[in-house]
Amino acid sequence: MRAFVADGNGSVRLEEVDERDPDPWEIVVAVAAFSINRGETFQLEDPRPEWRPGKDIAGYVAVAATDGSGPSAGTPVVAHVPSSGWAQRVVVPRTAAIVELPARVDVTTSAALPLAGLTALRLLRSVGPLPGISILLTGASGGVGHYLTELAVAGGAEVTAVSASHERGRRLAGLGADVVADVEQTPGRFDVVLDSVGGPGFTAARRKARPAGRVIWFGQASRQPVTLDFFDWVDGTTGAPIEQFHYAGTPDEDAADLRTLVRLVQRGQLHPEIGLVESWSRTASVIEDLRARRIRGNAILTVT
Template structure:
């Protein structure tokens, strides 16, 4: 079968080659991939692959062609969305049954492929924020898939979301999804906020912290700027007295991904969650799309399709 592998060459980070078809473990289903999503964070992984033989790809949608040998999960012929640990940019991928959710006919493979990483992150961020009804939330780096999903979910739950987006077009869309306010810079946000969700790092995190209300919570879940943070803890006395700063990882979950994936699929099917597809292209263009992601030429999710 054909699959993309990491090259270790910044000029061409991936190459499509022939590889062996996956060998299923007892709890894995074999999925014929119809579409997959690429995320900006994966471009960072390609710069330094985590292990020998690793292949990229964590967001897929397709058809189960072999069910898990242990009988768990979706069965042959069912359309699914999946979140494998790796190797999804391929014609076939073995996915743990606990990382698969069945798709209704109303949800397309392109929509579904845009859900796993960004959608799971947004859904679990919302849980981390706690009861958000009536609370003010500041969200930095809101132009991407996580930002769009979180804004729509939080606004529907009764939160007042201020989203930070440098793009006027993306800002307008965030407003349509329920953001109470959209600002171009973190410093333009009018606090104080009960919760700050910070994903850019660098100089923005201390500014975001200064917008936090006393006893509020700042949740750090990314560092898109790739710049280190310098934080003066005396700044807590200037406003966010007794505030909490915590780290969040979407992978820190108590159980399998399938229930949360099924929730995301249900919300899309009911018209209550809208995947933001910034680009759809043939999977042969994966290397070019990755470069576009690095250069921030794509807003929302980028989805590659297999014929």
């Protein structure tokens, strides 16, 4: 079968690869679509030997588990796998989350759900009760930011989303966020600051936390490390603790939360923002577009 492998120059090339035999409890998925996450583009810059990219896939069960567990052949599914998902077929390991798709959830769209959706859901859980709280969210125009904004607004929070331009923030505004381009010019302080940009943007966002607020740091899209200056704190205006967040859960938690995301989409309570759907033959150029901030929401590649 054909699959994308790291090309050693930060991108990918399509190659013929061996397909391993599934264990009796494993399911083989014929991939219809996959999505690309920013973190995966970082991994491509320093790939481990034998690693192949791809965490978020959707498609149809090609080979059901021979032990009788799991969905039958032909069932539409979405899955979050550790790696190797940008391929025609994927053997889904036992530790990965795989969820059946109901009739009203589109297979291609669902590929945008796993990593970005799990991250948004779990970030909001770590925030706690939402009604009435104010949230400042940086790096908001990506997949995580759109899910987070829709869920937080529905939960009663006031969301201020930071995005580079009015156009990139248009859908966030439609979901109920105040959209701003410049954190430093944003009036007021926030109960919770969620930063995924890092670098100097982190410091600007951190200063916007209320003294009794919280700063949750969950990414570094800028690729620039954060510098903390002791003297930023000595005027007594801010004292909010900084917490680091990672989305990882147990296999059971991943499956339960992926099922929740699918259910929210089915009920019309969550609307993946799909910035682009292209043939997988364009994967390398879509990776470049993502790096250059030319994609809003999630990028989906369809497998032919």
